[in-house]
Structure formats: structure tokens, C-alpha cells
Amino acid sequence: MSRKKDKNSTKSESPQIAPASKSAVAAKPAADQAPAPAAPPKKSPAPSAAAPEKKPIDWIAILKNWQVALVIILVAASIVAINPHFENGEFTTNLQFGLDLQTGTWLQMEFQSEVVAFQTDLTTAQFITNLQKNLDAEIYLVGDNRLEIRQLVPEDQLRQIFTESGGTLTSYEVGVSRETAEQVKTILENKLNGLGTKNANVNPLIGFDGVAHYIRVELAGVSLAEAKDIVGKQGKFEIRIHTTGNETEHVLYGDTITSVGIPSQEPPGSNSWGVSFTLSDQGADQFRQAAIQYGAVTNPDSHRLDMLLDDVVVYSAPLSPDLATKLQTEPIRQLFASTGSGDAGLQSAKNLEIHLRAGALPVDVVVAGAGYTPANFSDYYKLMVVIAGMLALVAVGLVIFYRYREPTIVLPMIATNIAEIIILLGFATFIQQLDLAAIAGLIAVLGTGIDQLVVITDEILHEGKVPSPTLYQKRLTRALGIIMISAATVVIAMLPLALLDLSSLRGFAIITILGVLIGVLITRPAYGKIIMGILSR
Amino acid sequence: MLSNIYDMGFISYDVNRYSPKQMVIIPLILLILALASLGYMMATTGMPVKPGLDFSGGTAVTLFTTDTDTQMEEVFAGYPLISITGGINNGKYLKFGPMSDDQLQSLAVLINENYPDAKIDQIGATFGQALQQQAILALIFSFIGMSLVVFIAFRTFVPAAAVVLSAFADIVMTAAAMNLVGIDLSLPTTAALLMLIGYSVDSDILLTMRTLKRQGKLEDKLAGAFRTGIIMTTTTLAAIVAMWVVAYFGQIIVIWEIATVLIIGLVIDMMNTWLTNAGIIKWYLLRRGER
Numbered sequence: 049m050s051r052k053k054d055k056n057s058t059k060s061e062s063p064q065i066a067p068a069s070k071s072a073v074a075a076k077p078a079a080d081q082a083p084a085p086a087a088p089p090k091k092s093p094a095p096s097a098a099a100p101e102k103k104p105i106d107w108i109a110i111l112k113n114w115q116v117a118l119v120i121i122l123v124a125a126s127i128v129a130i131n132p133h134f135e136n137g138e139f140t141t142n143l144q145f146g147l148d149l150q151t152g153t154w155l156q157m158e159f160q161s162e163v164v165a166f167q168t169d170l171t172t173a174q175f176i177t178n179l180q181k182n183l184d185a186e187i188y189l190v191g192d193n194r195l196e197i198r199q200l201v202p203e204d205q206l207r208q209i210f211t212e213s214g215g216t217l218t219s220y221e222v223g224v225s226r227e228t229a230e231q232v233k234t235i236l237e238n239k240l241n242g243l244g245t246k247n248a249n250v251n252p253l254i255g256f257d258g259v260a261h262y263i264r265v266e267l268a269g270v271s272l273a274e275a276k277d278i279v280g281k282q283g284k285f286e287i288r289i290h291t292t293g294n295e296t297e298h299v300l301y302g303d304t305i306t307s308v309g310i311p312s313q314e315p316p317g318s319n320s321w322g323v324s325f326t327l328s329d330q331g332a333d334q335f336r337q338a339a340i341q342y343g344a345v346t347n348p349d350s351h352r353l354d355m356l357l358d359d360v361v362v363y364s365a366p367l368s369p370d371l372a373t374k375l376q377t378e379p380i381r382q383l384f385a386s387t388g389s390g391d392a393g394l395q396s397a398k399n400l401e402i403h404l405r406a407g408a409l410p411v412d413v414v415v416a417g418a419g420y421t422p423a424n425f426s427d428y429y430k431l432m433v434v435i436a437g438m439l440a441l442v443a444v445g446l447v448i449f450y451r452y453r454e455p456t457i458v459l460p461m462i463a464t465n466i467a468e469i470i471i472l473l474g475f476a477t478f479i480q481q482l483d484l485a486a487i488a489g490l491i492a493v494l495g496t497g498i499d500q501l502v503v504i505t506d507e508i509l510h511e512g513k514v515p516s517p518t519l520y521q522k523r524l525t526r527a528l529g530i531i532m533i534s535a536a537t538v539v540i541a542m543l544p545l546a547l548l549d550l551s552s553l554r555g556f557a558i559i560t561i562l563g564v565l566i567g568v569l570i571t572r573p574a575y576g577k578i579i580m581g582i583l584s585r
Numbered sequence: 586m587l588s589n590i591y592d593m594g595f596i597s598y599d600v601n602r603y604s605p606k607q608m609v610i611i612p613l614i615l616l617i618l619a620l621a622s623l624g625y626m627m628a629t630t631g632m633p634v635k636p637g638l639d640f641s642g643g644t645a646v647t648l649f650t651t652d653t654d655t656q657m658e659e660v661f662a663g664y665p666l667i668s669i670t671g672g673i674n675n676g677k678y679l680k681f682g683p684m685s686d687d688q689l690q691s692l693a694v695l696i697n698e699n700y701p702d703a704k705i706d707q708i709g710a711t712f713g714q715a716l717q718q719q720a721i722l723a724l725i726f727s728f729i730g731m732s733l734v735v736f737i738a739f740r741t742f743v744p745a746a747a748v749v750l751s752a753f754a755d756i757v758m759t760a761a762a763m764n765l766v767g768i769d770l771s772l773p774t775t776a777a778l779l780m781l782i783g784y785s786v787d788s789d790i791l792l793t794m795r796t797l798k799r800q801g802k803l804e805d806k807l808a809g810a811f812r813t814g815i816i817m818t819t820t821t822l823a824a825i826v827a828m829w830v831v832a833y834f835g836q837i838i839v840i841w842e843i844a845t846v847l848i849i850g851l852v853i854d855m856m857n858t859w860l861t862n863a864g865i866i867k868w869y870l871l872r873r874g875e876r
Contacts, residue, residue: 148704148839158712261715272693272705415686416712420693420705425647429837436831436840443823451816484839485776491828492780495821499787502820506813530794533738537790538783540730544723545779553723556776560783 105456110581115574122570123467126474143473146483146555149430151423152247152268153275159224159232160200160412163259166193168215178213186410188310190225198224198411221259224411226252229260232409235402236265240278256547262416272420285403286356289338296354299338304331308404311397314384321393322386323401332379345372355385355403362403363387433487440491441465444498452505456582461501464575468497471570472563479558486555493563496538500531500567504576508583520583524576528568535568600811600863601804605871608864612857616754619761626764634760637769640717642710643667644681644689646696647838648703651675660699664692676836683710720775728753731782738790744797747865748789751857755785758857759850768846773839777846784821784851788814788858796866803870811859818858822851 110116131142147154168175172189180187183206185199197206203220210217224232229252240248247268252260267275285302309324327335338344344351348367355363363385367375374380385404387396441462449458472493476482482490507527508520538560545557623633638645650657654669657679665682684692689707696703708716732749739745756778760770768774795810796803829844831837 156712158709262712271697273690273697276690276693415689415707415709417708418689418705419707422702422704424649424702425704428835432831432835432837433840435835436828439827439831440824443827444820447816447820447823484837485773488773488776488780488840488843491824492783495824496783496787498820498824499784499817502813502817503791506809506816510809530791533734533790533794534783534787536738537731537734537786540734541727541779541782543730544726545776548719548723553720553772553776557779560780 105582107581110578113574113577113581115570115577119464119467119471119571119574122471122474126471129474129477130470142477144477144481145426145430146481146486147266147268147419148421148484149426149433149482149487150268151421151426152266153270153272153420154267154418155265155275155279155415156417157263157265157279157413158416159222159229159261159263160414161196161198161224161228162200162206162220162222163190163194163196163225164206164210164217164221165219166195166210166215167218168193170214175213175215179209179215182209182213188225188228190227194225196225196228198228200412221257221261223255223259223261226254226258226260228410229254229263231398231402232263232411232413234398235405235409236263236279238402240265240267263413272418275420276415276418284358286359287335288354288356289342289344290350290352290354291342297338297342299353300327300331300334302404304328304334305404306331308401311387311394311401314386318389319393320386320389321397322384323397323404324382324384325404327381327383329379329381332381335383336375336379339367339372339375345376348372355400357403363400429484433484437469437491437494440494444494448498448502451502457505457579460575460578460582461498461505464501464571464578465494465497468563468567468571469494471566472559475562475566476559480555480562482559483555485553486559489556489559489563492560493567496534496564497567497571500534500572501575503527503530504572505579508576508579517580520580524573524580527576528573531568531572535564538564598811598859600807600859603864605864605868608860608867612754612861615758615856619754619758622761622764623757632770634763634770636713636717637771637774638680638706638713639708639771640713640720642683642708642713644684644692644705644707646679646681646700646703646705647836648677648679648696648700649675650677650700660695661692664688664695678838716772720770720772724756724775724778727779727782728756731786735786735790739793739797741797743869744793744866747862747869748786748793750865751789751854751862752782752785754857754861755781755850755854758853759846762849762853763846766845766849768842771842773843774846777843777850780843780847781850781854784818784847785854785857788817788854789862791817792858792862793866796870803867807863807867811863814858815855818851818855822848825851 111120129142133140166175170178172193176187176189176195179195183197183201185197185201188196188198190196200222201209203217206220207217223229233250233252236250237248240250249264249266251264251266253262253264254260265275265279267278270278285305287299288296289299291297304327305325306328307326311321311323313320314322314324339351342351344353344367348369352364352366354361365385371380371383385400387393387400444465445458445462448461449455452458469490472490476486480486504524504527507530508523510523542557542560542564545553546561548554626635627633652660654671654677657669657677658666661679661681665684667680667682670678670680681692684707693705696705731752732745735748736745739748759778759781763770763774791814792807792810795813796806799806825844825847828840829848832841832844
């Protein structure tokens with residue numbers, strides 16, 4: 049294709065190709081001077097081109113269209129949501145930025161664990177018992193016949209072990225169940241909050257089948273080396289015993305706890321919750337000696353035991369009469385900390401389990417990917433993105449103006465586009481962080497947005513001006529038909545990205561889908577009404 | 586009504602001058618060449634497009650420094666440094682091969698000491714592979730989804746197939762062009778290819794709707810669609826070129842890559858829409874007896 053730019057020929061012929069704008073172009077010199085008859089409806093003012101000899105554009109009538117009014121309300125609401133303001137002399141907004149537009153570190157970690165499905169002729173309990181004998185790993189039943197095995201065992205090896213245990217492996221996926229993923233999230237969050245990290249984001253990436261393969265940690269204002277330290281670090285767990293009054297004495301540290309169970313009911317089915325844990329021989333000795341030395345075995349209620357994580361009491365209870373009696377004769381390794389009944393008891397049990405693990409994750413993780421953006425980059429990127437956006441708008445405006453030569457068409461078009469972006473950003477403050485990929489999505493929306501406004505405009509201008517509003521309405525409906533199909537294809541094309549856990553492209557897809565929906569449902573129909581109102585004067 | 590089809594002002598191409606065969610022949614040859622080059626890449630490297638760091642695994646470091654490449658090579662001796670690419674404004678982009686966790690940790694410390702303002706991104710090799718698989722899946726699903734919508738919307742085989750074919754040609758030719766220009770397939774460029782599916786069908790759908798579902802002379806309908814379609818693509822191009830300029834001078838590699846792929850893709854899309862798709866539609870309507 050060859051390019052030929054010949055302004056003169058275009059200019060002289062443009063009335064021929066676009067009869068609708070012909071008269072308007074002729075009336076332009078006067079139009080530019082004419083004051084607007086009513087307040088323009090948009091932030092970006094659309095100066096009226098109402099020439100004295102023509103009927104003025106009836107802005108009131110245009111505003112009375114609910115589509116147009118809705119856009120204005122949404123733009124206003126979005127600006128409130130974005131809340132641009134100055135804080136300590138710095139310009140800030142409510143927009144959440146992803147880690148390439150904000151200083152900080154991201155770590156994506158892979159669970160060293162797998163979720164598998166099985167079939168067996170034995171009872172499930174019997175099968176798990178067999179499996180436990182053949183496999184030295186923590187095994188939990190999740191769902192009807194799915195197991196979470198908290199150790200990375202290759203599929204072939206696991207298949208063989210399953211066969212030896214009297215069952216068959218029917219599916220294998222590296223990762224953890226949703227519940228475990230949520231637990232890891234809570235542990236990491238507790239840890240990060242405890243360390244005073246300002247802005248921590250922990251998100252397990254959970255697939256369609258409820259298996260989480262990765263967990264992503266985002267830490268604002270923390271360097272990569274620091275972040276790895278924090279995530280890997282364990283808390284200090286201690287058990288202390290009350291001596292006299294509020295005085296306490298050390299009993300044991302978390303390193304003598306050899307395993308921690310998941311919350312369970314004791315006795316089973318009683319709805320009375322707690323967590324079991326096991327002490328090493330040394331820990332059990334220390335526990336017994338302290339209980340005897342301070343008199344807890346004879347008078348449990350005045351010698352409560354405190355559990356502390358990083359010197360904060362997280363659990364406190366007396367020995368049960370039963371345990372007190374047993375401890376007099378022998379050390380006990382298996383202990384059960386009851387937390388109460390009902391949902392509250394279950395919740396406390398879950399928290400206690402996390403504390404007993406002292407911030408250690410129930411599943412091993414390895415770092416799969418990581419990144420760090422320093423402050424100078426994030427500020428610089430933000431600036432560049434704003435410049436790019438502005439330039440893109442100007443470029444689009446120039447091309448549109450070159451084509452239509454009619455401010456009353458070009459300005460509403462640009463204003464609609466800006467409104468679309470503002471509404472999109474407004475929505476985004478609630479649901480999506482903006483990173484560079486999401487910005488790319490924003491630009492994609494800007495591009496398709498202007499495309500579709502061109503479709504609407506050309507469709508309505510098609511075959512020139514007509515006095516009949518019904519005919520305009522028919523044309524607008526036809527244009528919206530074309531737009532709907534385009535929008536449907538874009539949404540469908542982006543859906544896989546929004547659903548797959550390619551974390552960094554998810555933002556891109558969500559912003560694009562959201563933008564297209566806002567466009568076809570809200571702003572583009574409104575633009576149609578505006579342009580109809582302007583043309584039917 | 587419309588009297589002069591050269592009025593687009595940008596491009597003097599008469600969509601009505603050529604026969605369907607003439608229209609389709611050039612893109613067809615290019616499509617075959619593109620497929621052949623992708624096939625060759627696939628046979629020699631296992632991937633149709635060279636995977637970037639996101640997919641092959643490794644570490645990327647972006648920094649601004651006045652140090653020379655040799656100086657930096659000395660600093661990072663002992664680490665698997667693959668390449669240093671420089672741009673304007675002293676921006677440097679360093680690529681490292683896969684490393685162990687410990688080695689990465691010490692690299693992070695080293696970078697922090699020497700270049701405290703460097704941006705670091707690290708992707709593990711297996712994670713990269715998982716990302717690559719998902720990206721390819723996303724591309725395939727997107728394409729299938731798009732095809733379904735197009736077929737449901739038009740319910741006639743030839744026009745729908747023409748839209749799908751020209752979108753396919755867009756992706757294939759752009760991918761081949763990426764190999765030529767030396768842009769790797771990464772997360773951002775995958776996003777760009779997906780965006781291209783959206784942009785591509787935009788003008789194709791317009792063309793099909795205008796020619797298929799409307800009364801009037803075929804010549805006029807084609808010319809009208811062309812006028813609107815070209816303006817659509819040019820405005821999008823204008824926005825993307827603006828983005829490209831800023832990204833190039835501002836050294837924002839992610840956006841620069843996306844913009845480059847989109848510019849190539851949009852130019853290719855103009856060809857595929859107004860030669861491939863328009864050619865097929867014209868042939869289809871002429872055969873159906875329209876004039």
C-alpha cells in the first residue's frame with residue numbers, strides 16, 4: 049500500500065464524501081466565535097458550534113437522555129473514587145499500583161506439595177492408613193477422594209506407592225488445596241504484619257479445580273534480599289507457666305514441638321474444637337518438670353500455661369485435671385489445646401495452629417520468580433505512562449479531526465474516550481491493581497474505544513443528514529450491533545487470560561474486559577445519543 | 586453520495602479496482618512464507634517464536650549507569666551474564682541465565698551494593714515453562730473463542746471463515762515479523778498478540794456487516810466500509826505510535842515491545858482486512874450474484 053498525503057485535494061473533496069458535515073464546515077468560522085448556549089456536559093468542554101443562523105444544539109435535551117446522564121454521574125463518582133488530592137505536598141490518588149509502578153518486591157512461590165485423586169476398593173480410612181505406612185509425608189483428605197500430600201513426590205513414584213497401598217492414582221497436580229493455600233496466606237500475612245511491613249499483599253493463585261500451585265507475595269517498599277529474608281524467617285514460640293500472681297517462668301521453646309495437627313473436635317463430633325501437638329522427649333520432660341516444680345499438677349487452675357509467639361500471649365489455659373494427674377506419673381508427648389465450641393472455637397483453633405507452627409508454613413515453598421522495582425523506576429514509569437497516555441489522546445484527536453474537520457464531532461468523541469478511561473479507572477480502584485500490563489490494557493481500551501466511536505459516527509453520518517430522529521435511532525442501533533459483536537469477540541478473546549493464573553497478564557485482561565463492557569454498555573450508547581442530538585439540530 | 590474513493594486522505598488504494606484473485610494473492614504468498622519461517626523456527630528451536638526471559642527463565646536487570654559494558658561484565662563476573670543491551674539515556678538491560686536461589690540472593694545483594702536503583706526480575710526455569718504453556722493455551726483459547734463468536738454472529742460460513750482466516754494471518758505474520766525484528770515472545774508480547782486478535786476482528790466485522798447485511802451496490806458498500814475501517818486503524822495506530830515514541834525515548838521496554846508488536850500487527854491487519862478479507866467477501870458476494 050502506498051501512502052499519499054495530499055492535504056489540499058482532501059480538503060477540497062471532503063464535502064463530497066461527508067455531506068453531513070458539509071454545511072457545518074461552511075458555517076465554522078462563525079461557529080468558533082459563538083458562545084456555548086448551555087454548560088457543556090463534560091469535563092472536557094465541547095464548545096458549541098451553533099452558528100447564529102442555525103438552531104443551537106439543545107444540550108438540555110441531550111442531557112435528558114438517561115445514557116448521557118448516567119455517564120456524567122459515573123464520571124463524577126469515579127473521580128470521587130479515584131480521589132486525586134495533595135497529601136504532604138505530593139499528588140496522590142486512591143489508585144492501587146502494581147509493583148512495576150510502585151517501589152517494592154514481588155515473590156512468586158511454588159508449593160512443594162501435590163493434590164491427587166485416588167480410587168480404591170478399601171475404605172478411605174484404611175487406604176490412607178496403608179498409604180501413610182508407605183509414604184513418609186503428611187497426608188490430608190480434601191474432598192471426597194482427593195488427598196493433599198505435603199511433600200513433593202514425582203508422579204511415577206507416587207503412582208507406584210498408591211498401587212502398593214491398594215488403590216490407584218487417578219489425577220496428579222502439584223499444589224495445595226484451597227484451605228491450605230488460605231492458611232499459608234494467613235501465616236504469611238501475620239508474619240508480614242508483625243514485622244511492620246506497610247503494604248503486604250499475599251495471593252494464592254488458585255486454578256479452576258481449587259488447587260493452588262503458586263502463592264504470590266507483594267511487599268511495597270522492601271528490597272528483594274530483605275523480602276526473601278522475611279518470608280523465610282520463623283517466629284519465636286514459647287510456653288511459659290504462671291508461678292505466683294502474674295509472674296511466669298519459661299517452660300519450653302517451639303523447637304521442641306515436633307508436629308502440629310489440624311483443628312479437630314475432641315471428642316469427635318462434640319463440636320468442641322482444639323489443636324493437637326506433639327512434643328519431643330526432651331520437651332515432654334521439660335513440660336512435666338515445670339508442671340511439677342510450680343505445682344500445676346496439684347493445683348492446675350492457679351498455674352495456667354501461656355503460649356507466646358514473639359513474646360505476645362496467643363493462648364492461655366490451665367492443665368486439664370486428667371492431664372494434671374497423668375503428668376504426676378510420666379511425661380506426656382501428645383497434647384491437645386482446646387479452644388472452645390462452635391465456629392468461634394474452630395476459628396481460634398485455626399489461629400492457634402498457625403501460632404504453634406511459629407510462622408513456619410505447613411508446606412515447603414520454593415521461589416519460582418521474583419522482582420524488585422526501585423523508587424526511581426516506579427516514579428519514572430508513572431510519569432512516562434501519563435505522558436504516553438496524553439500523547440496518545442492528542443494523536444487520536446489529530447487523526448479524528450483530520451478526518452471529520454468538525455469540532456462538534458471530534459470533541460464529544462475525545463470527551464467520551466476520556467470519560468471511558470475515567471470510569472474504568474474509577475472501577476479499577478476497587479478491583480484491580482494497575483501495573484504496566486494493566487496500563488497496556490487501558491491503552492487497548494482507548495484504541496478500540498475510538499475505533500467504535502468512529503463506527504457509530506460514520507454509521508449515523510452515512511447517507512447524509514436526515515431530519516428524522518427515528519432514522520438516526522435506526523442507524524445508531526445498527527452501529528451498536530456492529531460494536532456488540534466486536535466487543536463480544538474481545539471479551540471472549542481475553543477471558544482465558546483473566547481466568548488462567550498468569551498473574552501479570554490477568555490485570556491486562558481484566559482491565560480490557562472491564563473497559564470494553566463499560567464502553568459498549570455505558571459510554572458508547574451515550575455518545576450515540578450526543579452525536580444524534582448534535583446532528584439533529 | 587460517495588464519488589471519490591481516494592478521499593481517505595491517507596492511503597490511495599481503491600478497494601474496488603482489483604479482482605478477488607488479485608487481492609488475495611499477495612497476502613496468501615506472505616502467509617505461506619510466514620508459516621514456513623515459523624515452521625522452520627519450530628523445527629530448529631522447538632518454538633515458533635524465540636521465547637524471552639519470561640518463558641525461558643532467567644534474571645533481567647534494568648538500570649541506569651554510566652559504567653561501560655566491560656566494567657559491568659567485571660562486576661558480574663561469576664554470574665551467568667548472557668547479554669547487555671544498551672539504549673539511550675544510559676539505560677542498560679542485563680540478562681542472566683538461570684541461577685540457584687542462593688546465587689540469586691547474592692546477586693541481589695551485589696546489585697544493591699553497586700546499583701541500588703536497579704530493577705530486578707527473576708523467573709525460575711520451571712515457572713517460565715508453566716507460564717509459556719499457559720500463554721500458548723491462552724492464545725489458542727482466545728482464538729477459538731473469537732472464532733466461535735464470529736461464526737455465531739454471521740452464521741454463514743464463507744464470511745465468518747474470512748474473518749477468522751484474516752485474524753489467523755495477522756497473528757502468524759506478526760509472529761514471523763517478531764522473529765525478523767528480534768522481539769522475543771514474552772508475557773507482554775503475548776498480550777500484544779492477544780490485543781491484535783481484538784483489533785483485527787474489529788475492522789473485519791465492520792467490513793462484513795457493512796457488505797453482507799446492507800442494501801446497496803457492492804462497490805459503494807466496500808468503499809464505505811474501507812473509509813471507516815481505515816480511519817479506525819489509523820487512529821489506533823496513532824495512539825500506539827505515540828506510546829511507542831514515549832516508550833522508546835523513555836526506555837520502558839515492556840511498553841516498547843507491546844507497541845512494536847502492535848504497530849507491525851496493525852499494518853499487517855490493514856493488508857489482511859482490505860486484501861484478504863475484502864477479497865474473499867467480494868468473491869463470495871459476486872458469486873452470489875451481487876453487483
